[in-house]
Amino acid sequence: MGGIFGAVGKHDCVNDIFYGTDYLSHLGTKRGGMAVSGPSGFAWKIHKLESNYFRNQLEPDLPELSGNIGIGAISDTDAQPLPFTSHLGRFCVATVGRINNGDELTAQAVHNGCCFGGSSDGDIRSTEIVAMLLSAEKSFEDGIRAVHEKIKGSCTFIIMTPEGLYGCRDKLGRTPLILGQKKDAFALSSESSAFQNLGYTTVRDLGPGEAVFISPDGYETRIAARKAMQICTFLWVYYGYPSSNYEGVNVEDFRYRCGATLAQRDIRDGFLVGEKNPEDILVGGIPDSGIGHAIGYANSRGLPYRRPIVKYTPTWPRSFMPQNQQSRNLVARMKLIPNRTLIEGRRIIFLDDSIVRGTQLKDNARVFFGNKAAEAHMRIACPPLLHPCEFLNFSSSRATLELIARKAILALEGVEGRDIDRYADASDPRHAAMVEWIREQLGLTSLKFQTLDDLVKAVGLPKERICTHCWDASSWG
Ligand code: SF4
Known part of the structure; x- marks a missing residue:
């Protein structure tokens, strides 16, 4: 399934991203990574998790990561988060979900002159497809709407920019994304249980299709939540961590x-x-x-x-x-x-x-x-x-x-x-x-x-x- 975490603060928040992402380790087994935006630009690290924990793999990288904005991902599929350069500026993306029409979307984009890196096993990464859809539009908000409209399957994602993070929940809320807050910092997480030990309290679950922008100064809704929801029941049955809440349950x-x-x-x-x-x-x-x-x-x-x-x-x-x-x-x-x-x-x-x-x-x-x-x-x-x-x-x-x-x-x-x-x-x-x-x-x-x-x-x-x-x-x- 996978999990994503993001934090923005007035001060360096690398430790929050590191431990917050580690607290999502039960959600994925294949790749884990972190990306931060700091005074010297973007930095990111991605590792295999097939034979070691996220914490063990990423800990030696921490001295090279500093910044007050960042995201982390635990994934069953893609190596992520990935950085991109586009007409919207530099951004990084981390995703959770499944894109059923990825071949169709990439074929269309390649026909229109796009190119994709792809993974070592030949697949186009979900993260790259989301980035392609975002950068084809005039603004991140329009790009987020395009992701919701064009992707078949489900997709919850966080976009990191030098100014802050866009937290975007799947259009039917299939997977959760939860907003947390503490003094001088805000966070987004797939699991509310990642917040407590880092000092965050839960503000609320994002609604289906909702997009919020969080910066060191606060948060605001950029795209309103939709009415219909189809949150995965298996989160409670199996996937979720016992101390987590989704939709108040x-x-x-x-x-x-x-x-x-x-x-x-x-x-x-x-x-x-x-x-x-x-x-x-x-x-x-x-x-x-x-x-x-x-x-x-x-x-x-x-x-x-x-x-x-x-x-x-x-x-x-x-x-x-x-x-x-x-x-x-x-x-x-x-x-x-x-x-x-x-x-x-x-x-x-x-x-x-x-x-x-x-x-x-x-x-x-x-x-x-x-x-x-x-x-x-x-x-x-x-x-x-x-x-x-x-x-x-x-x-x-x-x-x-x-x-x-x-x-x-x-x-x-x-x-x-x-x-x-x-x-x-x-x-x-x-x-x-x-x-x-x-x-x-x-x-x-x-x-x-x-x-x-x-x-x-x-x-x-x-x-x-x-x-x-x-x-x-x-x-x-
Ligand atoms: S309830 Fe079953 S079919 Fe629906 S999203 Fe969860 S695992 Fe998938």
Whole structure:
């Protein structure tokens, strides 16, 4: 997905940009960089993050970076932020999102005489496409409007100029951008949780399509927010940091509500209710994002929350994710260590945020039974993923037939995607058959998914304001 951070102050703000961007490291795994505007012009540094943290990679560069205006990016795709020279003057851009019509836009621009640098793997970077669209217009404001109008997919971005920063949220608010303030400085961030330790307080979330300009003297809205919003629900389910808020909804709090809803449904279904030996039941979560959901479930049922699987945190940050699937599977297995003392003989209720391919959960089930668990019950915080994301750059494992729910439909129907709406409907027998097929594949004692209605209720915003495309193919923009 990726994250962006920017700060402007009356004094040097390199440390704020450095630590603020580092606090977005859970959002991306491929490239990280910073750019600053100071007395001697623009300076920027970009590094690979595939084998090291942003902080470790960028720290040696800090003596070469100074300025009171700057931006940083953590990216799953492009090397960024990138600098450009145009008739609008010098500027740098950092982006989050996905441009589905990049080929079309670049072909048109090349035909009109533009040229692009491109990345080492031959792709044109999103950042370059945004810069091309900006510099084709008479002002940054017109350029921002052109980005919103011409890009298919989603794009939230920050533009750094020598005078200040333009913070521009995606036209449907698919990804957040939050404005913060402290004495003598302003900041923009993908995550509100990046602010607290740097002394910023949240002013507000930018609205969909809104553009603000922040300078050492203050901030002002340059393009008003649009009405329609489709913020990604997966931010709360998985991507977001627990201490972050988007649209006033806290991530950790949301996860507690999700877990509690699953717990109450289990109680209504009579699942493990009135057991003679409740002390052999425990609730756990797959680290990291399953933990909040599991705490919510355990608290709601009055069952003990335990950690039968613990992540080896000293060397495996969540963000470390090799690009090839085989290595990813190995990393997923190696970083989680089972605790046999807690597992043996117990009935384990385990929560996770979602099931994409199911490989990791299958491993988890094997680990439980390998350590002599009596039962392994899995509860998933969102409905089965039936549609790949078209708006953000998620991992390639979200290709349609990689999704375990789509494999289930193919196996049950003999035809890919047949009657998919009925499989999406939690009250339809086909949905139950799909869940049972997945349960069997993963080797679990029982499996339940959150319903879409309950997921929307847990967010607490009107359904038409959040993106639920992963689950019901609802499509805007
Ligand atoms: S399709 Fe899913 S992951 Fe993509 S923006 Fe919508 S909710 Fe988020």
